[in-house]
Amino acid sequence: xxxxxxxxxxxxxxxxxISILNCDYTNSMFDYFLWYKKYxxxxxxxxxxxxxxxxxxxxxxxxxxxxxSAKHLSLHIVxxxxxxxxxxxxxxxxxxxEKLVFGKGTKLTVNP
Amino acid sequence: DAGITQSxxxxxxxxxxxxxxxxxxxxxxxxxxxxxxxPGHGLRLIHYSYGVKDTxxxxxxxxxxxxxxxxxxxxxTLESATSSQTSVYFCAISPGQWLATPTAAFFGxxxxxxxx
Numbered sequence: 006x007x008x009x010x011x012x013x014x015x016x017x018x019x020x021x022x023i024s025i026l027n028c029d030y031t032n033s034m035f036d037y038f039l040w041y042k043k044y045x046x047x048x049x050x051x052x053x054x055x056x057x058x059x060x061x062x063x064x065x066x067x068x069x070x071x072x073x074s075a076k077h078l079s080l081h082i083v084x085x086x087x088x089x090x091x092x093x094x095x096x097x098x099x100x101x102x103e104k105l106v107f108g109k110g111t112k113l114t115v116n117p
Numbered sequence: 118d119a120g121i122t123q124s125x126x127x128x129x130x131x132x133x134x135x136x137x138x139x140x141x142x143x144x145x146x147x148x149x150x151x152x153x154x155x156p157g158h159g160l161r162l163i164h165y166s167y168g169v170k171d172t173x174x175x176x177x178x179x180x181x182x183x184x185x186x187x188x189x190x191x192x193x194t195l196e197s198a199t200s201s202q203t204s205v206y207f208c209a210i211s212p213g214q215w216l217a218t219p220t221a222a223f224f225g226x227x228x229x230x231x232x233x
Contacts, residue, residue: 011159039221048121048207048224049160094159103148103167103213104175105222109159 008032009097011108019116024082026111028095031076035097039105040069040080043092052093053080085115120144121225123208129231136195138228140208142188147213149191150175150222151183153204160207166191167213198232205229 010029018024028038036057041049055062055069055078062069068081082089095108120143130136140149150165152175162175164183172183180202182194195202209222 041224046227048209048226051221051223054221096160103150103211104162104165105160106162107152107160109157 006031007108008035009095009106009108011093011095011111013111014109015112015114017114017116018085020087021084024080024085024089024113024115026080026082026093026095026113028078028080028108029076030078030097032097032099032106033076034099035106036100037098038069038071038078039096039098040067041094041096041107042089043094043110049094082113085113087115087117089113090115121208121210121223123206123225123228125228126226127229129233130198132199132232133197136198136230138193138206138208138230140191140193140225142191142210144210144212144223145188146210147188148211148222149185150209150211151181151191151193152207152209152224153177154207154227155204163193163206195230198230200232203230203232 039054040052043049071078092110094110096105122141124139151163152160161177166172166185184192206228208225211222
């Protein structure tokens, strides 16, 4: 049973436009969420996170929104750049647990 | 960048042979993890360690064992490799300071293992 779902395997956007990557979760005990970016032949790198006590967290061009009632989070990238082209993984965990549960990932392609 | 080194980076092995992958960290982080990445499955936790000689299973632990005799090293062993264990394996570390805010795990470069 998949607890973290990224239902879009891929997304293509134009440079300069907004990229929106979505993630849904089923476990209501999750209270901390993270986004990772992965380039080919490299390990995932941490991008941004959000606690369940917040509904928004911003870091430069990256903003994560959390809708607890819908069990949904999204990552917004504005403006998108070709260097953002990568696979993005959503991950979640419960407070006190060090174990992350990952989604399957969404491949973002930003076209020049 | 977090100091994590995985070795080997690539390995081809035959079905039925034992294989050991090594993860070495220079950050003195308490927690270490082994994940595998497969198409259509994302990243799945195999085993993790919360201290020297302290390990626990993840969601896909069958066929794998781990050992951590020193803070800096976490070994993953495939006891008898099968073709279903062909995958990319990632080691990750985190300091484990979940007092106020959970900490992000930092990943190594990965080991591509092919079992033929």
